[in-house]
Amino acid sequence: MLRAPSIRDVAQAAGVSTATVSRTLTNPDVVSEITREAVFRAIRETGYVVNQAARNLRRRETGAVAVLLPNIANPFFSRILSGIAEVMSEAGLNVFINDTTPVTRDEHRFPEYASHAHVDGLIVLDGMLRHDALLDRGPPELRPPLVFACEWIEQVARPKVTIDNHAAAAQAIRHLLALGHRRIGHACGPPGNVLSIARLAGARAALAEAGLSLPDAWAFPGDFSLESGAAAARAWHAAADRPTAVFCASDEMALGFIGEAQRRGIKVPDEISVVGFDDLEMASHAVPALTTIHQPRADIGRAAARMLLERMLLAPAERVARPAPHVVLPVTLAVRESTAPPPR
């Protein structure tokens, strides 16, 4: 039976013990130069590569972290993932990416493997995850370190890196107000989602500041997707009494809204101003280029990864004792071509 070379093969070839091979690999300085070289030569000769399962078992760690996200098909996540991958690969850790709603239609499930047995840490981008499962199972010291990014779960006190969604939404609305709009609608994110809630509240607050409000009829339901943005445009178009501007909870919705509006012969921004949220690559390439809230997505990913690394270094007891930090990253409003003063 053919087998991959093991540390014993290397030890034999180098004429040393397996302990020395192991030390040469993990802590070369404690080994004399001649043996070190002999070991490296033996490694080359045998084509040895360390068996992670064995190392992990022995070290009681896995060398991997997992990222849980609601929908990998959503382009919003791509740069966040690059940011995470960047700092994790520097730290020598592998990254599992896992869609929390793959095939089934049930609640967002916490994958079984997302426990200490499989993973040294977790970054969770999904605020809809049910938290009854592994997330809060067993003694806290045994639960893998976890940090939230972008989204979070109110009941689960863990470190997080987010933006200020409330303030960002308010900023988007104030931009529309400054252009002279008084009749402003909102295409909402998925109901129950923490981002949807914060963005809607922020929009309402900014409207209230100006003595305005958001009629229910102008809060168009949606779920962040292109299609739901298009649906919002249809609802907007069908309404007798229409707002002159709409703030969308995501860029995909904004792009879907604009596409559907244009397809119906509506001119953007002449007849309707549209603001997005996220600043996807597509936002600046669309026509009209999308006015939107720019999120520093790679930075969010990097910050979350660094925070997780910090938490992984802490002793379990200390980690549980310490307060969970909350990093809030700044956003900017990218004013482009999809907003203008109201018609007439």
Next chain:
Amino acid sequence: MLRAPSIRDVAQAAGVSTATVSRTLTNPDVVSEITREAVFRAIRETGYVVNQAARNLRRRETGAVAVLLPNIANPFFSRILSGIAEVMSEAGLNVFINDTTPVTRDEHRFPEYASHAHVDGLIVLDGMLRHDALLDRGPPELRPPLVFACEWIEQVARPKVTIDNHAAAAQAIRHLLALGHRRIGHACGPPGNVLSIARLAGARAALAEAGLSLPDAWAFPGDFSLESGAAAARAWHAAADRPTAVFCASDEMALGFIGEAQRRGIKVPDEISVVGFDDLEMASHAVPALTTIHQPRADIGRAAARMLLERMLLAPAERVARPAPHVVLPVTLAVRESTAPPPR
């Protein structure tokens, strides 16, 4: 020191041996009903979850497969990944997703972990991967089973699932010819890429059938990105002698091209017809909606995953001996609004 419960704790709680616990978990039928129930009760009481590192070490497998792709930020891959995740999660396997060009600018690197030691199989979506590294290292029986999807490496004979890029490109060109275009350009994919080469060749072949050719000046360089599509539009616009239609090697390029063209006051498709390739979600929501080659992305992912599963079942020797199958999935041309007869 606090430790996660192990199989010994369960055995003790249930009053059986660890062997019986293990059997109950992996092969419940061979265990009597009473012990089985006792074991399950003990598992619940202790909160036991199997330690994968130990299981993997013992079983000489890892329970995970890796997907290697050139750029996770490219929305083209998202549905392929869902397709893969769908069948792999059914099979009880975890999926590592790895960007082959994360931070560094060097050649696409084969990640170290993509060896038998870390992963039971590989799906490679990156034809630019250097194949000198682990890919062809050591005896073939020891290399993890690998299947290519979408892209491939000519010199590496492995199973693959692709589309017929040559035929698809020809189909796109014939659509433009049928509309009456005689002056047709091509916005190319990244140089050296197998897809770029096949699509360019297919376009040339269809042009040649009609007694036409593709002047060098009309083969706009690109790299599949939005920005390179916009650059192609600028080059097209600046040219003295311009084609009336352009076939783009990707939807992102087509969308970038159209955006830049429209921004310069050019009407699409009235002044220039544009065909894309891929059929991203955005394609049908853009204005004009993009005429493009529809790729069955989820199917590609599912087919690649199934093929990998098959190969993983084979004994190493047999796997090496067998010819590598090549599955070619059908594509369709989605005719929408971005193409029309040439001006005048």
Next chain:
DNA sequence: CTGAAAGCGCTTACAG
């Protein structure tokens, strides 16, 4: 149907 025992391939105090 069940248990004792070996062993998967590492790492790491403990001696020397």
Next chain:
DNA sequence: CTGAAAGCGCTTACAG
């Protein structure tokens, strides 16, 4: 600076 030995937590022939 180096080796012998124990042990990480499982699984699986081998007996019974």
